[in-house]
Amino acid sequence: MYRQTDIISDSRISPQEGDLVINVGPQHPATHGVLHLVITLNGETIKKVEPHLGYIHRSIEKMCESLTYRQFIYVTSRMDYLSAHINNHACALCVEKGLQVEVPARAQVIRVLMDELTRIASHELWWGAMAMDLGAFTPFFHAFRERETINDIMEETCGARLTMNYMVPGGVMQDLHPDFQKRVKEFIQLYKRKIHEYDELVTDNIIFQNRMKSVGYLSPEDAISYGCTGPTARGSSVSSDIRKLYPYEIYDKLEFDEVLETGGDSFARYMIRIREMHESIRIIEQLIDNIPEGDFQAKTKAVLKLPKGEFYTRVETARGELGVYIVSEGGTTPYRIKFRSPGFSNLSVLDHIARGSKIGDLVAMMGTLDLVIPDIDR
């Protein structure tokens, strides 16, 4: 179906004579989904970037109002599908906060392990896809080689490769696969053997660096004001790692660093994600031999009822801060639920950083913001 759009609708900057208005998307390979950008150009210089959203808006917030506290978690895998585990985790934490359930130690470790594997898988896909946007096709295959291993590990334990739905209120759905530890150790070996290729292929490539450096500069003040989180904010040296600032599960007992870069440009955001993968590996190495024995799920009632009140949890997904806000009236379904998605805020800064740059650099900026469209539309 065609969607009629009133293209020139932002009254603040209206196109002058000689300006060119072009549509990027909704079906454009560089937008990674169905993002529609209306760009006003003067020659090759960007005057304005205006996102038109809603092509895959499923109104998850409305849907969740009629689902029970066990059911709604499954829908959230479809928001940021690359961080499906972490979305589920945020929802499970929020329900547990309302029920005041203590999660067994084994389940906590499993959750963190899964979160970090997901984070690596997400960054791998981002790395391959971003290099492809800039015209390099080989990195995509390299990234998928490692990501495939993680997907296989997920499939063994959770039964699914992308939308895992493994977290339930009180713990995880089932115990780990007997081969889990062995497979993860194999993956760590593979990762360490191959990761230098990433730097040799892309990071140290002078052509790549020229396309990334001083492109899309974002100042720390703007990053905070626009509500940017995750690697986007940390590239501008804004400390925003929820795992460090408001630790959940066992993150306060683990040794890892919050990665910060001071550049504020696309290259800084790129480096953050590369370095974050190393940190995730560090976390996995600390945990993989120390998974405590015991229950993988706390005992909860069959029908969950949250007490009357409001509950908010924040977790760090691969893209930034995900907030889950549940308003309960004491029933079996939420009265209102709001997902504060990282992609939505990160997208809002695109117009700000793109103004005045050349159209060719737009792809580099979009790539390093790491937009996942279902996360923005919800």
Next chain:
Amino acid sequence: MTKEELKIKIAELLPAATFDETGEWLNVHADAKDWLTLAQQLCNDPSLSFDYLFCLTCIDWKTHLSMVYHLSSTKYRHNIVVKSKLDTHQPEIETVSFIWRTAEFHEREVYEMFGVNFLNHPDLRLLILPDGWEGKNPLRKDFEDPVNMIKL
């Protein structure tokens, strides 16, 4: 600042504000007409410096709407929640997109989903819904769409 210190400080700034401590963070209830002044003070006061608006949303309580602003300070790491009651039939509140730029997109979302009119908003248009959308606001409790909505 702790909850108590925040409470004293905000009561100084806005004597009309009421508080409740039911949630994880301090809840501040302010009138819609006081919101803009309060928001400016919350952001600019050096001892508060709430520079990061991490969640902006609205709740339909059937009798009234309630705007909910979650604020955080990147300097002191304290959080508060500000709530403001709005009329169901003519919901209006001042925009805060000049204070926190992230509010611009979030307010557009609330505008189309709940029909809240943000006064002085620089660019109040539909963001997610298709242009030319007519009818009620989807996230309101009385919204019914026989064609597109699947009852679960």
